[in-house]
Amino acid sequence: MTADVSPPSSHASALGDRIAGAVLVLLAVAAWWHARTFVTGFRQAVGPDVFPRLVCVPLGLLALYLLIRPGINARWPGRAALLRQAGLLVLLGGYATFLEPWGFLPATLVGSVLLMRLFDAAWRQALASGASLTVILYLLFEFALGIPLPDIPGLGV
Amino acid sequence: MAISPRSLHTVAAAALLGLGLSVSTPSQALPISECIAPADPGGGWDFTCRSVGKLLYDLDLVDNPVKVVNMPGGVGAVAFSNVAGKRADDSDLIVATSTVGITQIAQGRYPGGVDTMRWLGMLGTDVGVVLVDDDSPYQSLDGLLEAMVDDPSSVVMAGSSGVGGWDHIRALMLAEAAGLPDDQIGSVRWVQFDGGGPAVTQMMGGHVDAVSTDLGEIAGFIKSGDVRVLAVLADKPLAPPFEDLPTAVSQGYDVTGYNWRGFYTGGDVSDADYQSMVDTLKTLYDSPEWKQVAERNGLVPLWRGGDEFNTFVRDTADKVESISREIGVIQ
Amino acid sequence: MDILGFLLHGFAVALEPQNLFLALIGCAVGTLIGALPGLGPVNGVALLIPLAFNFGLSPTAALILLVSVYYGTMYGGRISSIVLNIPGDEPAMMTTLDGYPMALKGRGGEALGLSAVASFVGATVATIGLTLFAPLLVGFAIRFGPAEYFALFMLAFATIGGVTSGSFTKSLLAACLGLLLGTVGLDPASGVSRYTFGWYELYDGIDFIAALVGLFAISECLLFLEDRHQTTGASRELGSAIPGMRRAGACKATIARGSLIGFIAGVLPGAGASLGSFLSYTLEKRWLGRQGDFGNGDPRGVAAPEAGNNAAAGGALIPMLSLGIPGSGTTAILLALLLSMNITPGPLLFDQQPDMVWGLVAALFIGNVMLLVLNVPLVGLFARVLRAPSWLLMPVVILVAFVGVYSLNNSPFDLYVMLAFGVLGYGLRKLHMPAVPVVLGLLLGGEMEFNLRRALAISGGDWSILVGSGISVGIYAFAATLMVAGLVYAWWVRRTPDAG
Numbered sequence: 006m007t008a009d010v011s012p013p014s015s016h017a018s019a020l021g022d023r024i025a026g027a028v029l030v031l032l033a034v035a036a037w038w039h040a041r042t043f044v045t046g047f048r049q050a051v052g053p054d055v056f057p058r059l060v061c062v063p064l065g066l067l068a069l070y071l072l073i074r075p076g077i078n079a080r081w082p083g084r085a086a087l088l089r090q091a092g093l094l095v096l097l098g099g100y101a102t103f104l105e106p107w108g109f110l111p112a113t114l115v116g117s118v119l120l121m122r123l124f125d126a127a128w129r130q131a132l133a134s135g136a137s138l139t140v141i142l143y144l145l146f147e148f149a150l151g152i153p154l155p156d157i158p159g160l161g162v
Numbered sequence: 163m164a165i166s167p168r169s170l171h172t173v174a175a176a177a178l179l180g181l182g183l184s185v186s187t188p189s190q191a192l193p194i195s196e197c198i199a200p201a202d203p204g205g206g207w208d209f210t211c212r213s214v215g216k217l218l219y220d221l222d223l224v225d226n227p228v229k230v231v232n233m234p235g236g237v238g239a240v241a242f243s244n245v246a247g248k249r250a251d252d253s254d255l256i257v258a259t260s261t262v263g264i265t266q267i268a269q270g271r272y273p274g275g276v277d278t279m280r281w282l283g284m285l286g287t288d289v290g291v292v293l294v295d296d297d298s299p300y301q302s303l304d305g306l307l308e309a310m311v312d313d314p315s316s317v318v319m320a321g322s323s324g325v326g327g328w329d330h331i332r333a334l335m336l337a338e339a340a341g342l343p344d345d346q347i348g349s350v351r352w353v354q355f356d357g358g359g360p361a362v363t364q365m366m367g368g369h370v371d372a373v374s375t376d377l378g379e380i381a382g383f384i385k386s387g388d389v390r391v392l393a394v395l396a397d398k399p400l401a402p403p404f405e406d407l408p409t410a411v412s413q414g415y416d417v418t419g420y421n422w423r424g425f426y427t428g429g430d431v432s433d434a435d436y437q438s439m440v441d442t443l444k445t446l447y448d449s450p451e452w453k454q455v456a457e458r459n460g461l462v463p464l465w466r467g468g469d470e471f472n473t474f475v476r477d478t479a480d481k482v483e484s485i486s487r488e489i490g491v492i493q
Numbered sequence: 494m495d496i497l498g499f500l501l502h503g504f505a506v507a508l509e510p511q512n513l514f515l516a517l518i519g520c521a522v523g524t525l526i527g528a529l530p531g532l533g534p535v536n537g538v539a540l541l542i543p544l545a546f547n548f549g550l551s552p553t554a555a556l557i558l559l560v561s562v563y564y565g566t567m568y569g570g571r572i573s574s575i576v577l578n579i580p581g582d583e584p585a586m587m588t589t590l591d592g593y594p595m596a597l598k599g600r601g602g603e604a605l606g607l608s609a610v611a612s613f614v615g616a617t618v619a620t621i622g623l624t625l626f627a628p629l630l631v632g633f634a635i636r637f638g639p640a641e642y643f644a645l646f647m648l649a650f651a652t653i654g655g656v657t658s659g660s661f662t663k664s665l666l667a668a669c670l671g672l673l674l675g676t677v678g679l680d681p682a683s684g685v686s687r688y689t690f691g692w693y694e695l696y697d698g699i700d701f702i703a704a705l706v707g708l709f710a711i712s713e714c715l716l717f718l719e720d721r722h723q724t725t726g727a728s729r730e731l732g733s734a735i736p737g738m739r740r741a742g743a744c745k746a747t748i749a750r751g752s753l754i755g756f757i758a759g760v761l762p763g764a765g766a767s768l769g770s771f772l773s774y775t776l777e778k779r780w781l782g783r784q785g786d787f788g789n790g791d792p793r794g795v796a797a798p799e800a801g802n803n804a805a806a807g808g809a810l811i812p813m814l815s816l817g818i819p820g821s822g823t824t825a826i827l828l829a830l831l832l833s834m835n836i837t838p839g840p841l842l843f844d845q846q847p848d849m850v851w852g853l854v855a856a857l858f859i860g861n862v863m864l865l866v867l868n869v870p871l872v873g874l875f876a877r878v879l880r881a882p883s884w885l886l887m888p889v890v891i892l893v894a895f896v897g898v899y900s901l902n903n904s905p906f907d908l909y910v911m912l913a914f915g916v917l918g919y920g921l922r923k924l925h926m927p928a929v930p931v932v933l934g935l936l937l938g939g940e941m942e943f944n945l946r947r948a949l950a951i952s953g954g955d956w957s958i959l960v961g962s963g964i965s966v967g968i969y970a971f972a973a974t975l976m977v978a979g980l981v982y983a984w985w986v987r988r989t990p991d992a993g
Contacts, residue, residue, distance in 0.1 A: 236696030369638035
């Protein structure tokens with residue numbers, strides 16, 4: 006394999022497949038093993054453990070194949086990008102966590118403004134758009150679609 | 163996506179349309195303002211919530227339309243745990259349930275027992291039936307049950323619940339009444355489908371021998387004559403048009419199996435609030451509108467409320483628990 | 494002919510001005526709901542049922558409104574599939590495979606127009622099939638027992654290599670992963686909980702709308718954050734829908750085949766619209782072989798699943814109306830609607846209430862035409878949405894998806910599930926592993942397992958029941974042929990490097 010055929014990142018790429026293969030092999034083994042807890046008192050021709058185990062076999066074998074003969078992967082991102090991605094996940098996780106305790110309006114306002122900041126909006130743009138988005142979503146779901154959203158505690162909105 | 167002016171028009175139009183449906187301006191706590199359907203839209207519990215919620219408003223029993231919240235999961239377990247944990251003293255909340263929910267509780271599949279909640283009342287009931295295809299060799303309940311007792315694995319039965327579910331338990335109660343020994347009861351072949359309709363269709367296709375399910379779900383097949391009803395699991399013959407269907411009791415098997423629809427509320431609701439909710443539901447039950455809605459959906463209007471209902475729920479749970487133990491569904 | 498008379502009467506009713514207006518409103522509202530990631534036809538129709546009652550509409554008018562909403566949501570799902578690579582619901586997933594690449598090439602408007610025409614034809618074929626063959630098809634459908642359905646699902650997974658142009662191993666691996674994830678939850682047949690680790694929220698299994706939106710929308714955003722200088726993916730210009738409608742003529746064979754496959758899948762109540770669009774796509778890809786450029790924006794890759802999807806939705810009305818069995822989530826809602834209007838679908842419906850049946854058929858047709866007409870201005874609207882800067886577009890899409898998914902079950906847990914699937918989807922993209930088979934496994938795994946278990950419960954554990962009928966043997970033979978043909982084709986492509 007010459008340098009100009011394989012891009013510099015090809016080592017890391019193959020690594021991605023190998024890691025995925027290893028993880029999936031472990032998953033298949035663990036899922037097979039865990040299936041032993043699926044027991045019923047009532048006699049059934051095929052119990053609840055059979056199908057998951059039937060799936061674990063090809064899953065494990067194919068993952069093993071991937072581990073041994075990895076294919077091509079895309080380039081993995083650098084540190085700055087990873088930080089932004091982690092930021093997105095933390096932000097959305099936080100939104101999911103605070104949606105019910107805070108109520109829809111405050112949680113969505115904070116969430117949308119920060120989210121827009123993460124995507125490089127200026128503060129003013131983020132505040133204005135975040136506020137309108139929050140209100141539009143609230144009106145859309147609560148009134149137009151008739152789907153109740155979490156209220157702000159004690160306020161009933 | 164809702165940013166552009168064009169879609170705002172759509173929103174406005176939709177909002178205008180929705181006004182009649184969902185003007186939920188906040189106000190002081192009213193008797194019943196929210197109904198949790200512990201299932202996806204479209205199922206029986208969802209129907210119970212939506213039809214009762216709508217009637218409560220139509221009959222002016224509540225000032226604002228009742229919010230219907232779908233909270234599916236674990237055949238009602240998610241809603242149960244949610245109410246027990248967060249809304250136990252919420253006096254404006256009702257939750258739809260049925261015999262299916264009680265079966266789950268009796269088999270220990272909810273996080274808590276019957277006493278975790280306060281049981282408000284039942285408004286109507288569906289009734290169990292056992293049926294076969296119109297060209298089946300089984301002409302009567304006796305014939306079917308005899309074949310089962312002779313060789314339990316010779317009959318393939320189907321229904322809309324899983325092993326240990328209400329449809330299955332009702333069928334096994336019959337087999338037991340016919341004298342099938344406890345140690346052989348596990349040999350009866352049981353196949354679950356996604357509803358009574360699919361089970362009957364599979365029976366018409368010759369894939370299973372007999373079906374045990376609710377009458378309401380499959381009434382159309384009875385009227386069209388595609389199936390033969392061997393027994394309805396009611397104490398006495400049903401009202402027309404089903405008055406000719408034989409009960410199991412009349413054939414010498416003392417088995418009944420209803421599937422009622424009703425509501426519970428949180429366990430910490432005060433006695434006064436509880437009583438006022440029961441009264442509201444009773445008023446709704448007494449209206450001719452409810453009778454209409456119920457009959458239209460294959461339910462027999464039937465009222466049990468308050469303490470009587472609480473006791474009834476407890477008895478049902480005990481009965482289901484003991485038969486589940488006998489057939490080995492729970493240890 | 495009696496049927497024709499009823500049908501004509503149905504059309505006369507549906508064409509009254511009030512009903513046309515309702516169809517228009519329904520299509521517009523439905524399109525909006527469908528385009529919101531996370532909300533699909535089931536929610537759209539379920540939410541509007543009370544509305545129909547509130548206005549005191551006649552049964553036919555209510556049906557027209559709701560059927561229009563239904564078609565609107567299906568079309569809305571398609572828009573976000575093509576424009577944003579985010580399927581609004583499960584059947585729209587296959588449309589992303591070639592629709593999004595078309596949008597990347599600046600042919601998004603064409604894809605939207607083409608999908609509208611293909612859907613229209615698919616739905617029309619289904620309507621005609623329904624009119625002519627309903628009683629006959631019912632007889633065919635009830636011959637499918639659990640063993641035959643299991644064979645049908647095996648066929649679906651045998652063709653899974655055809656989903657993407659990527660590695661066959663990785664497609665299959667993704668499918669197995671999806672099947673395993675599909676077993677999470679309470680096993681309905683025994684009540685045993687599997688892989689739930691004590692979480693009640695998992696008892697109903699992984700919500701596949703949450704999984705779908707996570708895999709597509711969240712992973713798209715993660716990918717975008719890697720390099721903020723790239724565009725949002727879709728080209729900013731959508732173009733017009735008109736050429737797409739003209740282009741449909743060139744795809745007429747594809748549309749015809751897709752409609753037929755979809756219709757058959759729809760008639761079988763255990764199969765449904767997702768399987769219809771999936772099989773239409775993969776079988777068409779196999780059929781065209783090297784003539785197709787599937788996965789890279791081949792218009793036929795949009796036409797086939799769209800025709801299949803809508804033909805299946807129409808076909809599903811046959812078991813719904815004549816047996817009372819809903820073949821999909823949406824027909825389940827329509828069934829509930831009919832019940833609440835005092836109409837009990839079942840074997841007698843065609844005889845006893847023909848005006849109702851043919852009114853419904855006419856309503857379906859009107860809804861279809863209405864969408865085809867609405868389509869042209871709607872493309873302009875969505876082109877404008879795309880011109881929004883990415884700091885606005887991406888957060889709006891994410892938040893709408895979040896609120897949409899939250900509102901399904903009122904559960905923050907689903908939001909965590911969605912995030913987890915977002916990370917999974919991102920990893921899959923980096924590994925060049927397709928995400929579609931994961932969703933298919935998740936979606937079809939349950940029915941596949943239950944039919945296997947039903948078959949074996951019937952036979953008392955004798956596995957030979959799986960090949961016990963001519964139908965199932967035929968399906969397996971077809972699947973094997975496709976599989977072998979696929980392998981031979983792959984080998985042949987590798988031997989001749991200039992191909993594909």
